[in-house]
Structures are given as C-alpha cells and as structure tokens.
Amino acid sequence: MRATVLPAATALALLGVVFGQNPSYQQDPKWRAPAEAVAKPNPLAQKPEATAGGIKLFQRNCVECHGAGGIGLEKKHAADLQLPAVQQQSDGALFWKITNGNTDRGMPSFSRLPELQRWQLVLYLRTLKPANEPQSKASAK
C-alpha cells in the first residue's frame, strides 16, 4: 500500500507545481456579469475618501498580477485595468468580477474580502488612467 501511495502522492504534487500556472491570458468572452449584478450601484460612490483604502487593498491583493497602476503584467497574462474595455464596465460588473474571479483564466475570487472592501477596490479602479491622461488625486498618492 505504502509503496504505491507515496510515489502517486509525490507525482500529484509535482504535477500541480508544473501545471499550476495559467500559461496565457486572453479576455474571456464568457466572463460576463449577470444583468442584476451589472445594475448594482457602488454604495461608496459618494465617499471618495474610501478610495485610499482601495489603494491599500489593491497593493495587497492585485498588484502581483495587474502591476502598479493596474497596467497588467504580461508574464501574468493579467488584464490592463486602464483599458476602455475594463473602464467602460459598470461598477456592479467590476464588483461581480472581483467577487467571483475567473478561476479558469487565473483570476482568483476575492469573496473573502468584506463586501465594502471589494467596493473600495472598484472605487480605486475608477481612478486608473493611461499614463498620458491626468491621474486623479487618489491614484497619484
């Protein structure tokens, strides 16, 4: 028993490490928020001061793949969050995507963050602008 289980367990663990990374990122046309999620307003929309917390959360949870300023790291195949394709989505759609992730494409779910903290992330995402456009106060910090 032991002779067969140990090599199998080791092989399983090694397979995991080798194939653990998403090899390439492409926008997923199937990753769409349902209509009721798209329509949800950001409860913090009238509290721009909450953006500062969003910056901190972004640094902790998102920079690793999306990079500073949300430009999207090529080696991580992560989306450029400054792109119109992202910025034109509603607050509710972004919130839904942060909450659910797209695990098949390497984007984890952040449902473990409290709801308001996910909305803080959305607030911060709204401040991201391409380098040739003026940055808002919050994102320039």
Added chain:
Amino acid sequence: MNRYLFFFFFLLGTGVGCRAQESPYFVTYDHHLEEPGNLEVETFTTMGIPRSGQNFYAAPYLELEYGVTGRWTSELYLEGQGTAGDSAVFTGWRLENRFRPLKREHFMNPVLYLEYERTSEATRIQKEIIGGGPDINSPNSELQPVKNNELEAKLILSSTVHDWNIAGNFIAEKNLSQSEGFEFGYAFGFARPLASLASGKECRLCRENFIAGLEFYGGLGSTKGFGVHDTAHYIAPVVSWQVSEDGSLHFSPAFALTHEGSPVLLRFGYSYEIRGFGSKLAQFFGGKH
C-alpha cells in the same frame, strides 16, 4: 534527548509571526482556496491541557499549502508530538487536496476534500475530531509503533453572507490498516472581520486586520456505532491577526463539551504566504514563468 526533541517541536510550532482576510479557522474549512501559484507555509501547534492523571502535550505541525489552480489546492502536512514526562515523536504526514467544482460564487459553495494520511496512533494535532478523538492516555511507546494508512473525505459547504463566512464540514474517514469501518466527524464555524472598510493608512492594530469567529467540532462515531456517545466535542473561539502583508498569527482556545479527550486545547500558529512560488520555481528550472 527526548527533552530536546520536545523543545524542537515546541519551538517549531511557536515560530513568530496570512494574507489579507485569511480564514481564522483551525479545523473548519471554508470555500476559499489558495491563490494559484502561491505557497502558504504554516506552523501550528495544538496543546492539550490535561485532566487529572493525563500528561500535558504539544503537537506541532508544518503545513505547505499550494494553489495548483484557482479551483484546486494541495497541501502537505508534517506532524509531531511531545508529551511531558514521556517522549517526543514524529507522528507522520498527510497529503490533502481540495477541489471546488463550481466556478462562481453561490449562496452555498461546495468544496470536495480528499486526504491520504500515514500517521501513527500517537498523532495529536487534531486537525479534525473523528470517532472518539485521539488516545491521550496511552504512552508514546505503545502508540507510536502502530501506523495507520487512512483515507479521509470531507464535504465542505461554505457561504458568504455580507461580511460573515459560515462553513460546515462533514467528515468520513477510513482506516485502511485496521477493520474499524468508517468513522465520522463534523466541523462548523462562522467568522467575520472586525471592520468592513479598509483604512487608508498602513496599520497593524487596526480592526480590519483581525478576524474573529467561533468553531464547533467533534466526532460522530463510526459505522459500528454512529452518534455522539463516547465522542469528543469542542467549542472554540478563533481569532487571526494579520501582522504583515503576507503573515498572520492565529489563536484559538477550544473547550471540551464532553468528558472525552482533553478538557482544553490551545491552538496557535503562524502562516506566511509566498506569492508566485510556482512561477519562481518554474523559472529556477528554466521555464518561462
């Protein structure tokens, strides 16, 4: 020699120092898996406060948790145990896998858990309470030679309700080395962060860095006698504190609700997340990522 081994295991378990909003539970699993490519290194200790006639013990374990994909997490455990007035022993290893069948967040999120463990009867980490709990009365010299190959399955159901996490685990274990039938157990927990909004400043003592909750866990007998008779049950407040960007401390005193097992278990530990571990390892071996 045994004394030195005891202190080694004790220190291993008390290493000073999770990622944002890491689960505070010690026994209950929720539906949140490790992020793909990240490795979490965790050292935990379960200390048993004895009843009269029993000996104090500390059972440290090292946990290596790797996010294979967004829906598959794999973990390796190495565990030991030291008992005052007795000896310190390496009690074995476990390999567990958790799979999340559904892509999206739902009201109830199921996760399938499968574990193989090769441990001795002296194991006392009590990552789950099965049947009547571990034998804490017999000396290590009797328990350590008895090795078990066990398969364990759990159905994890977990839900996020506003800021609360509510999770329940149903456990079935089969000892392949002995004809014990299947043994059963349960774990149930709920927890929430102490603050919903993140402040704009970097602070370690802010409420947002703490998560608190409560766990209940215990044995449900076996196929030879299902039920709560002669089984151990605990109620345990849990708290975790994120002490750095990637590290967190965890603490939980567990109080026995029956006369089985130790009257109090003190659990504590530290976890540290290595981001992008898979990429770094692949780079080391000449891969692109």
